[in-house]
Amino acid sequence: MKPQGLLSELELLLLLTILNLGDEAYGVPIAREVAEHRGHPVSIAGVYSTLDRLEAAGLVASVLGEATPERGGRAKRYFRVTRRGLRSVHDTRRVLTKLWKSLPALDAKEPA
Template sequence: MREHSYLGEFELMVLLTILHLGDEAYGVPLARELAIRRGREVAVGSVYASLDRLEIKGLIASSLGESTPERGGRAKRYFRVTDQGLQAVHETRRVLSKLWKSLPTMGEDLA
């Protein structure tokens, strides 16, 4: 696999939330679902900043939907995880799993 940028915790959560939402992955629902999963509020601005970074890295792609009167004629910007983004998610999971498995058990050094 081609070397990729390190995924930070929030970026990984955003990617996983996009995968979870599928075709309905756009700004406000992304922030709402992420807040539910994290158990605390998420600023929509931080979600959009992360989406911009992830798109620049090539880990997600976006497309505009139809404009809607409810949004003042503006279109929703939908997001999907690219193949490169999916590889980054799997690689991050693999590395984190190895790190977790390498920790001493609770009765040993961490108690």
């Protein structure tokens, strides 16, 4: 099948995070996991902006969940990766794996 185009770093991270979180994939845990993997805080608006783009491209789908008092009565939006999104992740992994094969090993004696 023809690849859909490579995913950016954040797009790939978001898709993998959503897959990892499963049924608990909504804004707060997604942003926390992405920040943990990246090693620095992320903007929740930036996360939603990318999710919005991924949703428009059909790579993720979302549904409104329950509203809780700690959220001021606002509903959570749960995300899931679509079949198309999963195919994009696989396509990206295939290309990256091919490129990583030619990655030279770091020589410990070599100066940085």
